Amino acid sequence: MRREPRNDSAIVLRQLHYGESDLIVSLLSSDYGLLRGFARGGRKSVKRFGSALEPFTQIRIRWQPGRGDLISLLDADIVASCRGLRQSLESLALAGYAVELLEMLLQEGEAQPQMYSLLQGYLNYLAVQGAPALARLLFELRLVQQLGYIPHLLHCSECFVQFDAGEIVFDPSRGGSLCAVCAAGGDGLHVGLGTLGSLSRSLRTPIGQFDEFHFGTRTLNEGAAMLSLVLESILPRAPKSLRFLQQTTAPDEP
Numbered sequence: 001m002r003r004e005p006r007n008d009s010a011i012v013l014r015q016l017h018y019g020e021s022d023l024i025v026s027l028l029s030s031d032y033g034l035l036r037g038f039a040r041g042g043r044k045s046v047k048r049f050g051s052a053l054e055p056f057t058q059i060r061i062r063w064q065p066g067r068g069d070l071i072s073l074l075d076a077d078i079v080a081s082c083r084g085l086r087q088s089l090e091s092l093a094l095a096g097y098a099v100e101l102l103e104m105l106l107q108e109g110e111a112q113p114q115m116y117s118l119l120q121g122y123l124n125y126l127a128v129q130g131a132p133a134l135a136r137l138l139f140e141l142r143l144v145q146q147l148g149y150i151p152h153l154l155h156c157s158e159c160f161v162q163f164d165a166g167e168i169v170f171d172p173s174r175g176g177s178l179c180a181v182c183a184a185g186g187d188g189l190h191v192g193l194g195t196l197g198s199l200s201r202s203l204r205t206p207i208g209q210f211d212e213f214h215f216g217t218r219t220l221n222e223g224a225a226m227l228s229l230v231l232e233s234i235l236p237r238a239p240k241s242l243r244f245l246q247q248t249t250a251p252d253e254p
């Protein structure tokens with residue numbers, strides 16, 4: 001069987017030391033989605049890999065199918081190292097959190113060009129000290145939207161009436177936003193129409209764009225609460241990285 005080498009853009013999600021000098025890396029590639037690759041000599045071969053296999057690095061890879069699920073990485077070149085992520089513990093924690101969400105929610109072996117653009121834009125934005133709360137909210141929102149959740153923001157999930165004023169109840173277990181009539185008696189989160197409008201508008205921008213958004217404190221807070229409800233309802237367990245992230249964002253003791 002011929003095994004032609006393939007080229008692809010990829011982002012390193014995680015690396016695992018294997019034996020004396022090899023590495024196993026998880027990648028999100030543009031054309032092939034989630035991949036796990038074996039890099040022979042990955043820890044020592046400066047010529048073939050250099051520091052290209054560090055987590056969160058954007059690379060061009062040449063690879064071929066290997067044994068079982070693991071592809072065999074032939075070489076890798078750095079496109080962007082995102083070194084700026086390492087200047088802030090919070091940015092680093094946010095990068096790790098996004099990677100864990102993708103690994104929990106994406107299927108292996110499916111092309112993920114949109115998710116690739118999303119992660120790339122997010123890491124690039126965090127690497128230049130972008131606003132952490134905004135980055136996290138936009139990432140989570142676009143991720144769940146791509147996966148087909150919360151299709152209903154600006155109209156009621158159940159009776160489809162368009163909202164034009166007032167408080168709206170958001171309940172992901174019932175499809176998203178609910179009008180006062182449909183929400184009566186149930187629980188859910190009360191959010192402002194302004195928040196839903198801002199989130200909805202942000203979904204009409206390119207998926208990898210993170211700069212030039214101006215969300216107010218209310219939108220950031222309500223949006224964060226909405227997205228944690230959505231994620232709780234779709235994740236099989238709480239992400240491990242969430243704890244570290246919460247520690248890095250804990251408000252300073254007075």
Ligand SMILES: [Zn+2]
Binds near residue numbers: 160178180181
């Ligand atoms: Zn309704």
